[in-house]
Amino acid sequence: MATRSKKKARRSRKSSPIWQAPLKRAMRYLFRGLLAVALIVLALIGLGSVLNPPTTPYMLSESRRLGGVSQEWVGLSDVTPTMARAVVAAEDANFCQHWGFDLPAIKQAIADGGNRGASTISQQTVKNVYLWHGRNYTRKALEALLTPVLEAVWSKERIVEVYLNVAEFDEGVFGVKAAARHYFGVAPDQLSDVQAARLAAILPDPKGRSASRPSDFVRKRTRSILSGAATIGKDGRSACFES
Numbered sequence: 646m647a648t649r650s651k652k653k654a655r656r657s658r659k660s661s662p663i664w665q666a667p668l669k670r671a672m673r674y675l676f677r678g679l680l681a682v683a684l685i686v687l688a689l690i691g692l693g694s695v696l697n698p699p700t701t702p703y704m705l706s707e708s709r710r711l712g713g714v715s716q717e718w719v720g721l722s723d724v725t726p727t728m729a730r731a732v733v734a735a736e737d738a739n740f741c742q743h744w745g746f747d748l749p750a751i752k753q754a755i756a757d758g759g760n761r762g763a764s765t766i767s768q769q770t771v772k773n774v775y776l777w778h779g780r781n782y783t784r785k786a787l788e789a790l791l792t793p794v795l796e797a798v799w800s801k802e803r804i805v806e807v808y809l810n811v812a813e814f815d816e817g818v819f820g821v822k823a824a825a826r827h828y829f830g831v832a833p834d835q836l837s838d839v840q841a842a843r844l845a846a847i848l849p850d851p852k853g854r855s856a857s858r859p860s861d862f863v864r865k866r867t868r869s870i871l872s873g874a875a876t877i878g879k880d881g882r883s884a885c886f887e888s
Contacts, residue, residue, distance in 0.1 A: 734873030
């Protein structure tokens with residue numbers, strides 16, 4: 646009986662397709678590789694909650710193209726409070742109320758035929774710090790995976806702080822400190838309410854708009870942002886990033 650069982654086992658092994666073993670090895674290596682990448686990304690996000698990113702992929706590419714960029718880190722406490730409220734009012738008014746995705750804004754964008762953006766400040770921070778720019782489904786998928794992780798690890802205040810320090814405000818000008826000096830010749834804590842709102846107004850198109858030489862559109866958007874910033878300050882929608 647034992648001999649028969651051994652013969653059946655040998656026949657079973659012989660009948661297995663010859664490609665199964667290499668495929669299993671490949672799948673095992675792929676799994677290990679993906680796990681390693683996931684752990685590295687989690688580690689980077691964890692470090693980003695306490696360490697300021699020295700640069701970003703987009704900043705590096707722009708620095709190579711332009712021969713250098715202007716950027717200097719500044720803590721959120723050293724930026725005029727209106728600046729943070731202005732960018733939130735302009736880009737993501739419900740920032741304090743969501744976990745990374747503004748579902749009502751996404752639904753509205755779909756209803757509008759995709760002609761308006763619905764990316765939250767959290768999504769934009771993930772893109773700016775860890776990914777690359779451009780309309781790409783792979784990048785959008787990674788952004789969707791990483792945004793909830795960022796929200797779970799970072800505080801809302803930290804997200805706004807990093808966003809303000811890595812956002813592009815003009816060609817080669819990154820971060821609110823460089824932007825305040827570039828456009829108005831002042832420190833970020835000396836920005837007036839109107840100046841802060843103008844900086845927020847140019848963020849969707851920093852290379853096509855100017856905060857120091859505002860078009861009629863930028864002036865109109867500035868007024869709208871000032872009103873929105875005052876509103877979220879009064880109704881509590883700025884409480885999560887203001888100490």
